Amino acid sequence: MLRGRVVFGAMDEVVFGDPAADAIVAQTERLGAKSVLLMVSGTLKRQTDEIDKIRKALGARCAGLFDAMPAHTPREAVIAAADAARAASADLIVTVGGGSITDGAKAVQLCLANDIRSVAAIDDIRVVKGVAPPLRPPAVRQISVPTTIAGGEFSAIAGVTNTQTRVKEALSHRLTIPRAVILDPAITVHTPEWLFLSTGIRAVDHCVEGICSREAQPYGDAQALHGLSMLARGLPRVKADPTDLAARLDCQVGTWLSTGPLASGVPMGASHGIGYVLGAAFGVPHGVTSCVMLPAVMRWNRVENSERQALVASAMGHPGKDLGDVLDDFIRGLGLPRSLKEVRVGPEHFDEIAGQSMRTPWVPRNPRRIDSPAQVREILVLAA
CATH class of the missing domain: 1.20.1090.10 (Dehydroquinate synthase-like - alpha domain)
Incomplete structure (x- = not known):
């Protein structure tokens, strides 16, 4: 006899087909966010006007921008992004980019909630042998605008690379999944x-x-x-x-x-x-x-x-x-x-x-x- 269990995640909604800037503003209004950290693709920021359009649409709600997340989400960049979120007093993180940026924001949420301030301290929040340690839940959540299609934005698991051991490690909490995902095909044309x-x-x-x-x-x-x-x-x-x-x-x-x-x-x-x-x-x-x-x-x-x-x-x-x-x-x-x-x-x-x-x-x-x-x-x- 078939047996199983399906657990529905803590995502509120998926918006598809709307322009990213408009949908981001609508989400920040829905969530009552007043201080947004943008975590974005550096290439998208330098080579297109997409990030500028989002910053202008957010206006005073855009409190900071982080555009230095390399591929495979190294621990060092996660700590740097968490520092940027603290400096901005962020109450919401908006990611615009690929899976490494999406996973980076998930990890930042846990760093903020559990006062992780060093690369070594990520050991305290990583999954070990399939089991996540007891963690304080994220209070600063994220919404995601993916520019690639690997699907990490629909998961509560973040893959973060330990550059010392060259091993990708998992961080996870049910609330690290984005509260909303915005699927805008037009922004992916630059990918x-x-x-x-x-x-x-x-x-x-x-x-x-x-x-x-x-x-x-x-x-x-x-x-x-x-x-x-x-x-x-x-x-x-x-x-x-x-x-x-x-x-x-x-x-x-x-x-x-x-x-x-x-x-x-x-x-x-x-x-x-x-x-x-x-x-x-x-x-x-x-x-x-x-x-x-x-x-x-x-x-x-x-x-x-x-x-x-x-x-x-x-x-x-x-x-x-x-x-x-x-x-x-x-x-x-x-x-x-x-x-x-x-x-x-x-x-x-x-x-x-x-x-x-x-x-x-x-x-x-x-x-x-x-x-x-x-x-x-x-x-x-x-x-x-």
């Missing part, structure tokens, strides 16, 4: 093509590993299967015409749906677990890790979950075909990397990656059981 498309494959990865999990359930399946079909149609349309805002919005909504399994307690698998290591230890961009690893993981898992993989292939428009091949062709068609060699990770690194991957939260919950680093190495060879 580099490779970044938008590769983070879209990260969203595909959320769908695929959620559907193929041995802990999959109907609530997550319903969202992930529809989200996957939207992404499978939308991403090639964006590739063909970067100005197609309807296709971009389809990808954004598909990404929202892609988080259904994870948000409802369905674990990810080896693609996500190995991806954590490739990102933190080797600097491989977040979405590119999925481009490289997802087809190989599906091929390795096929003996365990071929029926679930068939559902995925059908949702992507290729019923009856091998899912590894479907994903391989789809990612290649978007012009994205497909091998570890292409991201400058060679066989000499495989033992290190395999060992670290075993310590991630997802590799032990892969649908085909992984008991040793040697099995992770088998997957890496498939992705070489």
Whole structure:
């Protein structure tokens, strides 16, 4: 008999299709915020007028701006952003940018609430062996305007990189999820093509590993299967015409749906677990890790979950075909990397990656059981 538990997060609403500046103002009014810290993409601030439009729309409510969050959310930048939030006496954080900025603001919320003021002190609030320590809940919350489509804005988990150990660590509290997410396809036009498309494959990865999990359930399946079909149609349309805002919005909504399994307690698998290591230890961009690893993981898992993989292939428009091949062709068609060699990770690194991957939260919950680093190495060879 089917058993499970779905916990609904502390997000108030998702707004889609409205201009970002207008929607941000509406949200600050709804929440009664008077002192907003903008955490934004430095590139977006320097090369476009999008951030200026938001600052002007907020007027006196804009109390500060932080635009120095690198990829993979290093601890040092989190502390710097928390300092900026304190200096601004922020009562709300608004993020405009990719997943690293979104996760950075989640971490800042916990730093503010728990008086974390140094890089080393982040040890006191990180998740250890899947368990978050007792934490004071965030009082300063965030709203998010994502410019990429990996989906982190729909999660209460922040991935923060310890630059000393080169390990991405999790921070989590149910209130770190944004109170609102604003999906504006127009602001994503400035995102580099490779970044938008590769983070879209990260969203595909959320769908695929959620559907193929041995802990999959109907609530997550319903969202992930529809989200996957939207992404499978939308991403090639964006590739063909970067100005197609309807296709971009389809990808954004598909990404929202892609988080259904994870948000409802369905674990990810080896693609996500190995991806954590490739990102933190080797600097491989977040979405590119999925481009490289997802087809190989599906091929390795096929003996365990071929029926679930068939559902995925059908949702992507290729019923009856091998899912590894479907994903391989789809990612290649978007012009994205497909091998570890292409991201400058060679066989000499495989033992290190395999060992670290075993310590991630997802590799032990892969649908085909992984008991040793040697099995992770088998997957890496498939992705070489």
